[in-house]
Amino acid sequence: MTPPDPATVPDLPAALAARPRDPRRGLPIPPVNLHPGPDGAPSAVDFTTINTTTSTDLAADRRCSLCGEPMGYWVAFLGTPRAAELLRYTDPPGHPECMTAALTLCPHIAIARHRRARADRPGGGIMPPGAHGTKPDGWTLGITRTYRSVFVAAHGFTVYLPAPFRTAYAYAYGPDGRLHHRTGTV
Numbered sequence: 001m002t003p004p005d006p007a008t009v010p011d012l013p014a015a016l017a018a019r020p021r022d023p024r025r026g027l028p029i030p031p032v033n034l035h036p037g038p039d040g041a042p043s044a045v046d047f048t049t050i051n052t053t054t055s056t057d058l059a060a061d062r063r064c065s066l067c068g069e070p071m072g073y074w075v076a077f078l079g080t081p082r083a084a085e086l087l088r089y090t091d092p093p094g095h096p097e098c099m100t101a102a103l104t105l106c107p108h109i110a111i112a113r114h115r116r117a118r119a120d121r122p123g124g125g126i127m128p129p130g131a132h133g134t135k136p137d138g139w140t141l142g143i144t145r146t147y148r149s150v151f152v153a154a155h156g157f158t159v160y161l162p163a164p165f166r167t168a169y170a171y172a173y174g175p176d177g178r179l180h181h182r183t184g185t186v
């Protein structure tokens with residue numbers, strides 16, 4: 001079986017389209033961006049921070065962090081080129097189709113000037129150990145079959161260790177500040 005090519009996936013996969021929308025921007029709200037509100041209900045939306053309880057549960061069930069549906073044969077990780085090199089992520093996996101859509105839907109990924117100064121992960125919030133340093137100059141979408149989840153109790157979050165990528169796609173910011181596909185399979 002061949003991993004899906006990002007060039008051929010729809011702009012908005014059906015499972016993402018079925019998610020509740022952010023009223024301000026109309027963006028689908030991933031389950032991992034819902035946070036407990038003042039009354040404890042998962043009502044507060046924050047696109048820049050990941051609810052690590054939700055993301056850990058979804059990943060343990062092999063469900064997509066962006067649409068919440070079960071992942072199939074392939075799973076995808078989206079992060080910095082460095083994360084792809086180390087095969088170490090603090091952001092949970094998702095459908096290749098959903099992760100590809102995030103590249104264009106998620107403002108702080110799609111547009112360079114929306115990048116937060118120290119952000120080198122889509123979720124923001126917690127800086128994982130060893131992830132500090134240079135600003136990301138792009139993103140890598142890696143596609144594989146399996147991954148391991150390791151809960152780092154000292155930091156209160158889960159680290160995801162994907163199996164070697166079957167394919168990976170690199171994206172870089174162009175002179176216009178927008179993200180462009182750079183290279184194909186690695």
Ligand SMILES: [Zn+2]
Pocket residue numbers: 015016064065066067068069094095098
């Ligand atoms: Zn999905």
